[in-house]
Amino acid sequence: MTKRIESLKVIDNKPLKKDFFIIELESSEKLPEMKPGQFVQARVDGSKETFLRRPLSLHDVDYTNNRFKILVQVVGKGTESLSRLKTKDSLNLIYPLGNSFSLPEKGARTLLVGGGCGIAPLLYLGRYLKSHSIIPDILLGFRNSDRVLECKDYEAVGNVFLTTEDGSAGEKGFVTNHSLLGKARYDKVYCCGPEMMMKAIAGWCKKNNTDCEVSLENLMGCGIGACLCCVVNTVKGNVCTCTDGPVFNTKELIW
């Protein structure tokens, strides 16, 4: 798959609740094939504080219009600067990068679990699964109702369940406390979010003998396999999250 460097046009930058926003980008060329779980490396603004690019997942892809979206949470100066992008600005990206979520077996009972900005790649994954006739359960965790994002898009691709830490929306607690995990049985779980959450879900999957893929958010220097800064320890030793990942089957990870 060919990677490219390109300045894309910002079509829209829509603020969501609190510090989340969705940027829609348009390429002047035909989009390359982009898979769920893949990411882009965004050149923020070239200031001395945001020297390196920032990795961001594909949130949704619209091949007909050569557009795609990224969903971003402000956590620091780079994401803050991205939040200020306006329609008609441009954003320089290297994309598409990384591997992707695998397609489960036909008819697999599938669960997607996301927390915080980790929900970003799950929409495109959900769409991909739906196009293969798999309707997943989608369990999203947020800190409180202030941060619960618009779920309509997710509802269009699966059955959405919510948790908040304070119980202000959906069930109270962490995603791992959700009653769904006590009742339903799954053949495949996909998870993206804070490392603690992914480890807890990986643990639950192991106990229940369920295959689990997680998407890691390691710090990255380059995103293309050149710096070896993004490694994760696996059964095969240290491998790059940006090229061998970001998606890993939890069986491969030494957690």
Added chain:
Amino acid sequence: MVKLGFSIGDLQFKNPVITASGTFGYGSEFDDFLDISRLGGIVVKGTTLEPREGHPYPRMAETASGMLNAVGLQNKGIDYFEKNIYPRLSEYTTNVIVNINGSCIDDYVALTERINRLEKIPAIELNISCPNVKMGGMVFGTNPVSAREVTKAVRRVCLKKLIVKLSPNVTNIVDFARIAEEEGADSISLINTLLGMSVNVRSMKPSLSTITGGLSGPAIKPVALRMVWQVANTVKIPVIGMGGIMNADDAIEFILAGASAIQVGTASFIDPLASVKILEGIESYLVTKGFSDIREITGLINRSK
């Protein structure tokens, strides 16, 4: 056509833009973006005799105009290199240079002997300057006695052009440049990363698993330039300058200060095309300024005194 070539002894480089070790993988990582054979050369990832896993994550921290790394020479070792990487590398029509590292002099010597038999590798870059390994590396490069010993030992067996890469983490860089030249180095490259550190105030922990690491990027450029200028004014062998070069103007600063060639490092992470853009920029600078050969400006600032 302006002449951009330079040479180390009888080894010709078609232009003075080379990619720096550890920042350009084995080239293939960049094949989607540029034609590597346009470059003067590439220096591949630091290679050791045995495979190395490197340091634990986190290995990187962004800093103002730069980054710290603590990769710790992760690589699959010379056997793997020879079998699986070298065949593909030898298809590039540019000079592919191997950066060698060891924990003791015997390692460096054994590695040199292995590379001697790789016909398509015209030069070795002897890294005595890595701040990221406990044994060896910078220990050699910061102690004049061991710097001399390792250079001497490698020179004795080395059938390739020998480039010695210096550490900036010393009091007087000129001493080390002299030692390298006296022991038979064909060229000197500098600088490797500067030892630095960073603390994450949110987690209240050091940013790197190793606490300290190597600083690179524009943050180190003035220091690098000063050292390159000092060394170029000391030795007669060609000097390859690097440290924070992001664009053609940066590169030209090094050349005006006395570097015969430059290496592009961290810049490739931000713009994978940085090296070719720098090459094009140098060429158009020379044309605009009315020079026909890059050698006319090499060390120019040192001549006008």
